[in-house]
Amino acid sequence: MTKSFSLSVADVSKSFGPTRAVIDVSLDFRAGEIHGLIGENGSGKSTLLSMIAGIHTRDKGQMFKGGQPYDPVSPAHANEQGVSMVVQELGLVDGLTVAENIFLGKTDQFANRGVINLRKMHRAAEEAFAAWGISQVPLDVFASSLTVEEKKLVELVRALSTDPDVLILDEITAAFSHNNRTALYKLLAKLKAQGKLILFVSHNLPEALQLCDRLTVLKDGEKVDTLDSKGLTEDELKRLMVGREIKETYFYTPAKNENAEPVLVADGITVDGVLHNVSFELRRGEVLGLGGLSDSGIHELGKVLFGLTRADQGQVIFADTGERIDSLRKAINSGIAYVPKDRDTEALMVRATIEDNLCLPSVDAFVGPLGFLSPRKRKKFAGEQLEAFEIKASGIRQAVNQLSGGNRQKVSLASWLSRPNKIIILDSPTRGVDVGITANIYKLIAEVKQQGIGIILISDELPELIGCSDRILIMKNGAVARIFERAEGFSENSIVEVMI
Amino acid sequence: MKNRKLSWEHIIPFAGLVCLILLFTVLVGDKFWRPYNLKSILNQTVLYMFGGLGLIFVIAQGSIDLSQGAVLALSATISAILVNKYGLWLIFPSAILLGALFGLLNGVIISKLKVPSVTCTLAFSIAYRGLLPVFTRGGPIYVPFKLFDLYNFENMFPVLVLLTIIFGYLFEYTKVGYFSKAIGENEIKARNSGVPVEKMKIIAYVLCGIMAGIAGVFTLSRVGGVDVSIGNFFELEVMLAIFTGGVPVTGGMSTRIYRLFIGALTIGVLVNGLTLYGVSAALAEGVKGLMLIGLVFLAARFTAGKRAVTA
Amino acid sequence: MKRLSICLLLVLLLSANVLAADYKIGFNNALSGVYCLDILENFAVYGAEALGVDLMVVNDEGTIEKSISNVENMIASGVDGIVYFGLSDATFAIVAKMCADARVPLVLYDHLPTPDTLAHLRNNPYFAGAVGEDDYDAGYPIGEFAAATGAKTAVLVTGNRGDTTHEARVKGFTEAFEGAGGKVLDIAWAATGGRAEALKKSEDLLVAYPDVDVVYTTSGEPAVATMEVLQKYADLGIQYYVTDLDPPILEGLQEGKISAANGAHWINSGLAVALLHNFLEGNPIKDANGQAPVFHVPIIVLEAGQYKAYEEQWLNNMPFTPEEIRNLSVKYNPAASAESFETLLANYSVEQRIMDKFEAGIITEEDLERYGF
């Protein structure tokens, strides 16, 4: 244990029930480095970091900070010892103001006999934003009124407000726009120069390679290796992550007919303050990628197309019947399926069985005379889907919340894809899903496309869009910025230019 | 259903009932087992079973109906007035229709206008109870003596069986029940999957109202007429039965209709047994409360791994 | 030898009957915790003890369905007879039917059946009669009296809307008062919420009608509340009348906050037990027409000066001695008949009771003086 290690973990393990999330991991981190953690979903990155940040307690092993034993019992306790973390999920309390969020649990510093001085608290928050060069967010509004990106900024300020020696960032950049990313890189460089340790998780491998000094690869809860990032390539990293070389993760096959007739037409869709005059066509048997920054309106557009959000102006036409899709009912009757981004809260009944989840969208297929909903048919159907989508579970009667994230996503996809669709809208289908299952999902998309179904793929990740789409529609500030045709050859640079 | 294991979650409500029966067999002796007493227990619980057959749809959706007692009272009262005017044949049609109407009002306001079910049904409960004296005009309303015969074991048991078959089928084997449970699990997922959520909510409240109406007719035949206190706290007793039977408070897929019957019988046996044993109503209520907490706690504890319990 | 053994057996049977509490009688309290209902229960217990019978008391908790369930439970637990308080007249026919089916005699107390219901009940061989007051008669004399003082306007504060007791008292007062040319301006119905609600409602009412002449409250809980509110408006010079003699009302009477109050009809519960006891002893009491009797208990008007007498001789001691109650039953008094009940009730007034007690040596001359006789 040399002095230069500001933080180290030794033989740390953690299990959740039968799942061994982290197995005997030992790592040494140096002060003044940006240390990246790379691995598939479920490889144990977040769990390991949560233990360091005091969110979880470890089952066994030891941790040291500055040569001393380090045993945080709570996040607050970790903060006191100079460790703070920005978690992967959204980490703000919607019902509190921004300022309250920044200092929640640490308000005693502004309190006089237990009463918090709001003015003092606001001033401290303003100073923090300014000091770290982060663009200011209004302080007295509720966090619920912020965009995802703004929320992440506030979380970052919150983490920095304790002036930590160790800053843990779990997939923070995904939500950031280009300029905030740049600001963050600058900030991290500054912190590094101050001799602080930054633990950085990202699925964006180029970013990780560029930003981090060293990278640790985890796989199935175990450490694979720690490497200097200099000279490393993405493919090498990927090989380490999955234990095999993945060169082609995408399963793009050209659309059967380049100029197929449209199946869905969006005409001048406007939702006040969110979408402006969005028009495009979706063709039979193509994948139309929808890309843009997180507040560009791509997710909102998906909801409009499915009839979840009503457009203030403009219309969505289902081309086969000429019907106007202005309600969920019409969308579903027209054979449109929608896989929402927020898996656990919108796409699944997490406490219910796999069977119930799989059967719900297709329930009409099981109805017999007198409205009899055959349990036998349901069971058979669920069993078939379980197999077809290779969902790893003990059986169809297992509760969904006992499954891993990837398998949950499979259940979600299976429940929608297993019914007769004409159009499928996928919102961030690989979000929070590991590489193996991601590949699986890409393969599925390619297969579905071959059936002549029109697919709209909404994604924050450019490589995914490039890898899967026939055309990519890039949105900016709620309007269509440009539609790229595959024939032109997608270039990441030109697309990013349009996006930002 | 091969691999459905017999878990504690299923056993505890039954175990509670069996324990109580054993306890009272010891304490009260043969009085408890006399046919008259067994019939009495059923007589005292059957109304709550009726109410529960409707309420369980609402509870499965994760909502609540606190107006069932008031709906029972108002539909019974108006029906009694109509019956006295136009003849006994009208009793079921009018009570069912009125119950359905009140349920419809609940359902529309809750689903279309997004008023939380607690608020809406509580407010209607107060309003309907306020309307009651307008109809009773200060005195009781009598029903024809003929109606008294409705409330005996021989007539009621077949009705209970019939209604259980109808509602049980609806709840366990049709889209109405399946969708209701899906709404209780995750309303957003249900809506996205094509479940007509608003329609299902309205249906659930209409069913709830219909059962309140039917329970109202039987209440009339049981108490002999209308008094303003009719149906007081009916909804709480029904809820008590459902939750004591182990139905999760948040509703969802594990809501089962048999639990209603177990719960209602448990409460019925408890109250009857304590009364026979000579325990005052005051103490009996405390025991009821303890048992509710105890049974819900045990049932939730043994399923905590599978089902998130929200505190 | 044979004859002797039969005689012995009979004596044994009879003595067994005399020694043990021979009967178990079911009694329902409509809502425990309400003074005017609990005092009914108390007197029933007192009467049962005097007669040597067991009383099984159940609590209907103010709901009509529970009162029916409780009748079932009482029958199931093997009572020999039931003394029943009907929350509503509607329940009488059905309870009588249940009792007849179970061959258990029934006496109604406090709430008297309406003529129609009574006619129906009298066809039932297990209906043994009723003892209660006419609630209309509680309100009527007060209305009359108030109008006679020259009052022109009145407001009423009462219990739950639709409760037959209060509706009848309100009706009695209104008809008497308006019949004499007065006008009832408004009625505050305070639901079972009790005193807190009555406090608010009566205060709102007095703000609405500050120049009213008379306030009449039909039952104990709202009466106490209204009395307190009226104190704040003492400057208005409002006359205050009350039915039900709860302890705070007695104090109010004494302090002159209340013009007059009536009540004390709660002896009906004990008399009902005695009536049932006669039936069980094989002496079903019949009225002059040979039918199941209905005894009306007079509602005693208590003047301010009689406060002490009521407190000591009704509340602290029971108004009737155990002997007096035993005299009503054939078991202790072979001559017990409808007349015994009627005589007792005819003499039920403050003066008469006090004098009777004096003659019986229960109270002394000093007491008499203290009571102002």
Next chain:
Amino acid sequence: MGDTHPMLQRFGKRRMQQVLVLAGLLLVFLIIHFATNFRFLTGRNMGIIVSHAVIPTFITWGLIFSFTSGMIDLSIGSIVVLASNFAGILGLKFGYVGLILGGLVAGVLLQALNGFVFLKTKIPPWVAGLGMAMIYESIGAVYSTAAVRSGGMVVSLGSQLRGLGQLPFNVLMLVPGLIAVYILFCRTSIGLNVRAVGSDLRVTKEMGIDPNRAKFLSMLVCGVFIGLGSAINQSYVGQLLPRTGLTTVSTIFQPLTAVLIASSMGAIFNVVIGVVIGTISLSALFNALTLLGVPSGTWQEVVLGMLVIAVTIVSMRGEEGVVK
């Protein structure tokens, strides 16, 4: 960002809507004033209205702590009954100090017990509260029966210690109460933490707040205000009779309505002040209806029920989330 932010624009719209609601309310009161021959907005009548609102206000203040963390507790009515009686018993022994202390001790202890049961058993408070209400009612009734058996009644203050429940003291209690509850709810870590827990449990946990501790503390604070409300209540009514049969459950209706009214004006007023406006509006409503000659026990209740639904519909307009 700033003013052009779409969410902020919506927020502004909402605020405008709520100003209109409030203006409408004032207008209605003014119309009532004219319709009742100017008897409504008089000093004496306003005093009565406010004084009728004092006890519900204290109870609702307590309840915003437990409501905020999602605990609708049906047992508060029965707690008020027990706490009032305990306040009365101590009051008769130790005067006003005993009265207030009795209410506080009973309120805090019973809420602590509730908190323990809710948090330890993890039964949804909705159901656990129902069970606790039955147990508390039972305790009250047993006490009452025992008192009647021994020849008396439950504790009655008679004419003693009645000042706290009367004008002007009860209304004066509102001022320190308002300040205390505002500070506790908005400006201390107890309030902050419980608001955080109520809004997002997971995140709050990750931010290092122990949610159970926060909830338990908030239940204790709730107990303080319910206890104070009970002490005032005992002083106001003099005697409170315990009853069984879940009669106390309906006590929650008025606080619930007040919270609804408060939240429908959430963009203009802090919820703590909104609660006062809510309870006073309700008290004014009954007063006005009586002045207008609307019969009590029937149509007044109907108007109340309809009003609650109307207010909720207005406050829920534009709500897109799941409503249960």
